[in-house]
Amino acid sequence: MPAPDSGGAPFARVGIAGLGLIGGSIALALRRRSPSTRIVALDRPDVIDAARSAGVIDAGAAAVGDLGGADVIVLATPIPAILESIAALGRVAPDAVVTDVGSTKRRIVAAAAAAGLREFVGGHPMAGRERGGLAAADHALFEGRTWFLARGTASDDALLRIKAFVRGLGATPADIDPERHDRTMAYVSHLPQIASTTLMAEVGAAVGPHGVACAGQGLDDMTRLAASPADVWSGILETNADFIAEAGTRLAESLARFARELQDEGAVEARFETANRLREILRASRTP
């Protein structure tokens, strides 16, 4: 139940590990929608100083264990650091309510169980930006977005409070199985990333910087994800490697077939028609 001093918010004291785009946007959304919530955060000293000066957080912490006094701990770092935090919290605060925002869920949910965390809910907000970091954070980042939740070890009470917390940030919570989450994300999120990175590299290798500068809107759209930083993505690719390898192999095989059928007008038309139809479904799903 909400504490008396939390103004109806599910958690009066929130700890956030990682004040990047997602962690920073959580803090900003709390400030805007739940001003009495106390926010303690963990990040590099310069990030903590900037966030405190801007009034985005109330205090900094020296280690993830220091967040154990919060009513909920949100792990919002890249995946390798999430896994380290889970191990540390298992040692010092196994009864803390803990959630995360990592882009894969099987490995993280399994790690929380293995570490002995008793109130862990895996989470993944469907929200992102081209640019990362606290400077790109936005209190409205989660508005109207789906926030997947994989129950993990949590009690009914903790799960309900996490759902209320997520709703309080403007998002819509949706239960999902870690296996199903990771397979879906392998196709709709991780495959586009490796395709974009690979396309950018191969175009550059073939035509050089001068050729790249001939790009039109199409290549520009297709390579926007190629600006994504490796440090965020290496943990995603590593912890979802089986499904992403399946997806990447399927795309590679389909592309190689297409490359052999370019003069087969019927085959070309069938491919375009399938893609046209699916693109229309995607477009319609994203129109408010």
Place this chain on the structure above:
Amino acid sequence: MPAPDSGGAPFARVGIAGLGLIGGSIALALRRRSPSTRIVALDRPDVIDAARSAGVIDAGAAAVGDLGGADVIVLATPIPAILESIAALGRVAPDAVVTDVGSTKRRIVAAAAAAGLREFVGGHPMAGRERGGLAAADHALFEGRTWFLARGTASDDALLRIKAFVRGLGATPADIDPERHDRTMAYVSHLPQIASTTLMAEVGAAVGPHGVACAGQGLDDMTRLAASPADVWSGILETNADFIAEAGTRLAESLARFARELQDEGAVEARFETANRLREILRASRTP
């Protein structure tokens, strides 16, 4: 030299075959920048009626041969129709100044020579839109854009006048060899198209419409080209099949390698760094 009544424009009478996005935008740009130019166009009767009612063109033509009285004929249809028009003009107006806006150049330039056209310049404006058709046409579509010109059979005089014409539409003419043009476009334009079409189809096949609706900004960007119509693209893919097959095969092989190396952090980082660097070059080249 400009005719006395053309207000300094290189051609007093312009014939346009195909009033789609490009042909329609040429007509609109001429109206805006060279109002005394007479424009005769060939398209379906309903398109001609709409364009005449809107004052975009002066008159319609029944066949491409009827455009032979114009001072320049611009072929702005999909590639198969461009090739048919070239053959027809070779029979009835071999001395007409003719250019085209097709997305590949080797086959078209060779067809013009084979048809006996004596004043042909292959052209390709680097301008496009997500939506096609006259309704999407824009007088400013070519402003600041490169317009590639492959000389073909044309005399110096015809080439200079085509360059002035292209400049008059707001574009910057750039000489290019058909072979070099087609190889560069295979990578920067045609490969992104087949990659987007294939990605959309494979994601749809793997996760279904419900999964597609989970897409974030990344998949949305990566599949915008998947809305492209087959009728525009089948001619491009067929007339540049060798280079596109080379590009598609390279991308497929690189993607398959990536799919095998997802847990190799060093390899992942190297791929992201290469792509980050090239993406920055691309981005900088597109910033005004």
